[in-house]
Amino acid sequence: xxxxxxxxxxxxxxxxxxxxxxxxxxxxxxxxxxxxxxxxxxxxxxxxxxxxxxxxxxxxxxxxxxxxxxxxxxxxxxxxxxxxxxxxxxxxxxxxxxxxxxxxxxxxxxxxxxxxxxxxxxxxxxxxxxxxxxxxxxxxxxxxxxxxxxxxxxxxxxxxxxxxxxxxxxxxxxxxxxxxxxxxxxxxxxxxxxxxxxxxxxxxxxxxxxxxxxxxxxxxxxxxxxxxxxxxxxxxxxxxxxxxxxxxxxxxxxxxxxxxxxxxxxxxxxxxxxxxxxxxxxxxxxxxxxxxxxxxxxxxxxxxxxxxxxxxxxxxxxxxxxxxxxxxxxxxxxxxxxxxxxxxxxxxxxxxxxxxxxxxxxxxxxxxxxxxxxxxxxxxxxxxxxxxxxxxxxxxxxxxxxxxxxxxxxxxxxxxxxxxxxxxxxxxxxxxxxxxxxxxxxxxxxxxxxxxxxxxxxxxxxxxxxxxxxxxxxxxxxxxxxxxxxxxxxxxxxxxxxxxxxxxxxxxxxxxxxxxxxxxxxxxxxxxxxxxxxxxxxxxxxxxxxxxxxxxxxxxxxxxxxxxxxxxxxxxxxxxxxxxxxxxxxxxxxxxxxxxxxxxxxxxxxxxxxxxxxxxxxxxxxxxxxxxxxxxxxxxxxxxxxxxxxxxxxxxxxxxxxxxxxxxxxxxxxxxxxxxxxxxxxxxxxxxxxxxxxxxxxxxxxxxxxxxxxxxxxxxxxxxxxxxxxxx
Numbered sequence: 001x002x003x004x005x006x007x008x009x010x011x012x013x014x015x016x017x018x019x020x021x022x023x024x025x026x027x028x029x030x031x032x033x034x035x036x037x038x039x040x041x042x043x044x045x046x047x048x049x050x051x052x053x054x055x056x057x058x059x060x061x062x063x064x065x066x067x068x069x070x071x072x073x074x075x076x077x078x079x080x081x082x083x084x085x086x087x088x089x090x091x092x093x094x095x096x097x098x099x100x101x102x103x104x105x106x107x108x109x110x111x112x113x114x115x116x117x118x119x120x121x122x123x124x125x126x127x128x129x130x131x132x133x134x135x136x137x138x139x140x141x142x143x144x145x146x147x148x149x150x151x152x153x154x155x156x157x158x159x160x161x162x163x164x165x166x167x168x169x170x171x172x173x174x175x176x177x178x179x180x181x182x183x184x185x186x187x188x189x190x191x192x193x194x195x196x197x198x199x200x201x202x203x204x205x206x207x208x209x210x211x212x213x214x215x216x217x218x219x220x221x222x223x224x225x226x227x228x229x230x231x232x233x234x235x236x237x238x239x240x241x242x243x244x245x246x247x248x249x250x251x252x253x254x255x256x257x258x259x260x261x262x263x264x265x266x267x268x269x270x271x272x273x274x275x276x277x278x279x280x281x282x283x284x285x286x287x288x289x290x291x292x293x294x295x296x297x298x299x300x301x302x303x304x305x306x307x308x309x310x311x312x313x314x315x316x317x318x319x320x321x322x323x324x325x326x327x328x329x330x331x332x333x334x335x336x337x338x339x340x341x342x343x344x345x346x347x348x349x350x351x352x353x354x355x356x357x358x359x360x361x362x363x364x365x366x367x368x369x370x371x372x373x374x375x376x377x378x379x380x381x382x383x384x385x386x387x388x389x390x391x392x393x394x395x396x397x398x399x400x401x402x403x404x405x406x407x408x409x410x411x412x413x414x415x416x417x418x419x420x421x422x423x424x425x426x427x428x429x430x431x432x433x434x435x436x437x438x439x440x441x442x443x444x445x446x447x448x449x450x451x452x453x454x455x456x457x458x459x460x461x462x463x464x465x466x467x468x469x470x471x472x473x474x475x476x477x478x479x480x481x482x483x484x485x486x487x488x489x490x491x492x493x494x495x496x497x498x499x500x501x502x503x504x505x506x507x508x509x510x511x512x513x514x515x516x517x518x519x520x521x522x523x524x525x526x527x528x529x530x531x532x533x534x535x536x537x538x539x540x541x542x543x544x545x546x547x548x549x550x551x552x553x554x555x556x557x558x559x560x561x562x563x564x565x566x567x568x569x570x571x572x573x574x575x576x577x578x579x580x581x582x583x584x585x586x587x588x589x590x591x592x593x594x595x596x597x598x599x600x601x602x603x604x605x606x607x608x609x610x611x612x613x614x615x616x617x618x619x620x621x622x623x624x625x626x627x628x629x630x631x632x633x634x635x636x637x638x639x640x641x642x643x644x645x646x647x648x649x650x651x652x653x654x655x656x657x658x659x660x661x662x663x664x665x666x667x668x669x670x671x672x673x674x675x676x677x678x679x680x681x682x683x684x685x686x687x688x689x690x691x692x693x694x695x696x697x698x699x700x701x702x703x704x705x706x707x708x709x710x711x712x713x714x715x716x717x718x719x720x721x722x723x724x725x726x727x728x
Contacts, residue, residue, distance in 0.1 A: 244573025294702030430467025521583020
C-alpha cells in the first residue's frame with residue numbers, strides 16, 4: 001500500500017511536458033534538456049504564439065548546437081511565424097548568425113536571396129556559394145545581386161555571382177498581379193528622418209504611385225507582391241515590409257543604394273477625416289485662465305493622467321544656458337525615466353542606483369529587442385525634493401541587491417512613476433517585485449512583496465524589458481496593473497496597511513506598460529486598462545465590466561478619461577486603433593468587422609493609434625503623439641481629424657504631452673521641449689533645449705514646470721516671489 005501511494009504521489013506531482021519547455025530549452029541553449037523533451041514526445045515542430053517554433057528561437061540566439069539537434073530530430077527549416085513572417089534562416093541572418101544560416105541553407109532552407117545579399121554585405125564567400133547553390137534563388141534576384149556586388153570591393157564574390165548569372169540569363173519577367181487590398185495596405189506617407197525626405201504612396205487608376213515631396217509622381221509596377229519597380233527609372237526598386245499584417249517600412253533601392261522609410265500615416269477609416277486641411281475646432285480656445293491656487297500633480301501625468309494644469313502659471317519661455325526662468329537644477333543619481341509628481345512643496349521621484357551597473361542607454365527610433373544585462377547590485381530609492389529650492393528634503397532606500405530582470409536599452413530598473421494623495425507616497429519597483437509606502441515626510445509605513453514583474457517581448461519573453469505601469473490611488477486603496485508574459489493580474493491593496501483587498505487575474509494578457517485610468521460615468525466608476533484587449537473593472541471589487549478588441553500586441557499608452565468617454569490608443573501591429581469608449585458599457589463591446597462606432601463606442605479608427613506617448617485630451621481636442629514626433633489632433637466628440645503635423649524637426653519622443661493655459665508641451669528624447677499653441681491648427685511657439693536626454697513626462701504645479709532629464713531634475717518658472725500660494 002505504501003509503495004503504491006508513493007507511486008501515485010510521484011505521478012500526480014509530475015509536471016506535464018509542453019512545447020513551452022522545449023522553447024525554453026532552445027532559448028537557454030540547453031541541448032540535453034531539448035533532446036530529453038523530444039525523446040519524451042514533445043513535437044519538435046510544435047508552435048507557440050504566432051506559430052513560432054523552437055528552431056526559430058535557437059536560430060535567433062545563434063546557437064548552432066541546438067539548431068543542429070532540432071534539425072536532426074526533424075525540425076522543419078522552412079516554417080515561418082505569422083507575425084514577422086520570418087523563418088529560422090531569416091532569424092539567423094537578421095542577427096548576423098552566419099554559421100547558423102549556412103547550416104540551414106545546407107539543410108534545405110529557403111531564403112537564398114536574403115542570404116546572398118547578406119553574404120555580399122559581410123564579404124562571406126562561403127555564404128555566397130551556398131546561396132548560389134540554392135534552387136530557391138531566381139534569376140532576377142541573382143542579376144540584381146550581381147549589380148550590387150560590382151559596386152563592392154570583393155572581386156572574388158563578384159566573380160562567383162557573375163559566373164552564376166552568366167549561366168542563367170534574364171528572360172522576360174512574368175506578369176505579376178497584386179490584389180487591390182494588398183496595394184491599399186501600402187498606401188500612406190513614409191519618412192526617412194536622417195535624410196529629411198518624405199514619400200507618399202498612393203493608388204491612381206489601380207496602380208501604385210510614388211511621390212517625393214515637391215516632385216512629380218512616379219508610377220510603380222509590381223515585381224512581386226511586395227516589390228515594385230519604376231519603368232521610367234533604371235535600377236530603381238521599392239519594397240514594403242512590416243509585422244503582424246501591418247506595413248511599417250518602405251525600402252527604396254536605387255543604383256545599389258538603399259534607404260529605409262518609416263511609415264507615418266495610412267488611409268483613415270471612414271469616420272475619421274482623411275484630409276489634413278485645417279478645420280474649425282470643436283470650440284474656440286479660451287483665454288488663458290488667471291493664476292489659481294497651487295494644485296497637486298499627484299501621479300503619472302497629474303490627476304488621473306490628464307496631463308492638464310490650467311491656471312498654474314506655467315511659463316512658455318526659458319533658457320538653460322543663461323538661466324532665464326530656471327529656478328534650480330538638482331542631480332538625481334541613477335538612470336531617470338520615471339516622472340516627477342508634486343504635492344505642496346514636495347516633489348517626489350524614484351530611481352535605482354547601481355555604482356557598477358551597465359549604464360547603456362540608447363535613444364532614437366529603433367526596433368531592437370535585446371535587453372541590457374544590468375543585473376549588478378542596485379539601490380532602489382525614493383527622493384523628496386523641495387519644490388521651492390531644489391534641495392533634497394529626504395531620501396529613502398527601499399532595497400539594495402540585484403535586480404531579477406534585465407531592462408530595455410531605453411529603460412531603467414525603476415521606470416514606474418510614484419503616486420501620492422498628500423498623506424501617502426507609494427512606489428512600485430517591478431524588477432524586485434516591491435510595493436513601498438511612505439508618508440510625505442519620509443516615514444516608512446509599509447512594504448509588500450508582490451513578486452518580480454517580468455515584462456518583455458511577446459515573441460520571446462526571455463528578452464526582458466522591465467516594468468513601467470504606475471500605481472494609482474482610488475479612495476483608500478492603491479491599485480497596480482501587473483501584465484507580464486505569464487501570470488498577469490490587476491490588484492488593489494489597502495493604502496494604510498498594504499493588505500491585499502482584491503486581485504483580478506488577467507490570464508490571457510501578456511506584457512503591457514500602461515497605467516490604469518479611472519472613468520466616472522452614470523453607472524459608477526470604471527478602472528480602464530490598456531492591453532491586447534482593452535478592459536474595464538470595478539475599482540471597488542476587481543470585477544470585469546467590459547472588454548474590447550482587437551488591440552496592438554504591445555501597448556504602452558495610458559487610457560485618457562473625458563466626460564463619460566475614455567480614449568485608448570495602441571501603436572503596434574497587428575492593429576493600431578484609436579477607441580473612444582462611452583462610460584457605462586458592459587460585456588464584450590468589440591466592433592463588428594467594418595464598423596467604426598456602436599452604442600458603446602463613440603468613434604474609432606484602426607490605423608492611426610500611437611505607440612509610446614499617452615494621448616492628451618484638452619479643450620475638446622484629442623491629441624495623439626507618435627514616437628516619431630507626428631502629432632494628430634481630432635475633434636474628441638466625432639473623431640474628425642483637425643490636423644496632422646510634425647513636432648519640431650521630428651526625432652524620437654517617449655515623454656507624453658502635457659497642457660497648460662492654452663499651450664501644449666512636448667519633450668523629445670534629444671532633450672528639446674517644444675511649446676505649441678493649443679487649437680485646431682499647429683502653431684509652434686518655441687523650442688527650449690535642456691541639453692540632456694528626456695524620457696520622463698514633465699509635471700506642472702504652482703508656477704513651476706518640473707522637467708526630469710536623464711540625470712537631473714529642473715524647476716522651470718519665473719523667479720519665486722516672496723509670497724507664494726501653497727498646495728493644500
